[in-house]
Amino acid sequence: MNCLWCKKPQKEVIQLRTLLTFTKIEPTVRCDSCSAKLVSLQICPVCLGCSRYWSEDGLCPDCQKWKADYPNYPFKHTALYQYNDFIKEWIEAYKYAGDYRLGELYKKEIQTFFL
Numbered sequence: 001m002n003c004l005w006c007k008k009p010q011k012e013v014i015q016l017r018t019l020l021t022f023t024k025i026e027p028t029v030r031c032d033s034c035s036a037k038l039v040s041l042q043i044c045p046v047c048l049g050c051s052r053y054w055s056e057d058g059l060c061p062d063c064q065k066w067k068a069d070y071p072n073y074p075f076k077h078t079a080l081y082q083y084n085d086f087i088k089e090w091i092e093a094y095k096y097a098g099d100y101r102l103g104e105l106y107k108k109e110i111q112t113f114f115l
């Protein structure tokens with residue numbers, strides 16, 4: 001199985017526990033170096049509106065502008081990761097190239113997050 005993003009071949013590590021308990025083996029969809037590019041938002045300050053990295057309190061300039069233009073729009077986006085170049089590329093590929101398989105990259109995190 002290759003990393004869905006950079007296509008680097010992945011080594012599957014099957015743990016003994018997995019074999020003994022007959023759990024379904026989840027294929028590795030993302031390699032370590034791609035995982036390392038994800039900055040968890042749990043550890044860094046973000047804008048309350050768009051969840052982009054924002055080191056001050058409240059909203060980033062973009063969101064402040066939006067809020068001024070659309071005061072009644074309840075914008076509260078939740079992001080799992082810091083919005084960086086890596087995420088941007090991924091979103092572009094996902095949205096515009098229609099590569100739905102890329103959604104698999106984050107499926108587990110998204111499911112965990114919303115459960």
Ligand SMILES: [Zn+2]
Nearest residue numbers: 003006031034
């Ligand atoms: Zn990768």
Ligand SMILES: [Zn+2]
Nearest residue numbers: 047050060063
């Ligand atoms: Zn913002």
